[in-house]
Amino acid sequence: MASVCISVQERVSAGWPQDLLARGEGVLNFRKSAVKVRPRLATDPDEARAVSALYKRKYGPFVRASKPNEPLTPGEQTTFELLPAEDGS
16 A cells, blocks of 8 residues: 555644544545554654645645745644554454
8 A cells, every 4th residue: 555645734733633643543535445544643854844845736835845944834743644554353
């Protein structure tokens, strides 16, 4: 399974990002499929900035990516990689 990254344009203390981290799992619904995932918060600033750059390229100038000498934006602070959850079966 390819890596999926999401960036939430809120602080990690807001609503569902905090719940996702606290529960340690979630479900990614895509088309007619549901995949159990576990989040990994991106703690590497370069990784978070790279995801912001991808979002900016797709969604345009309203997505702000920080520069290496700047603090991470709220969206960069809430960048998750969604990994396949262990099934346990």
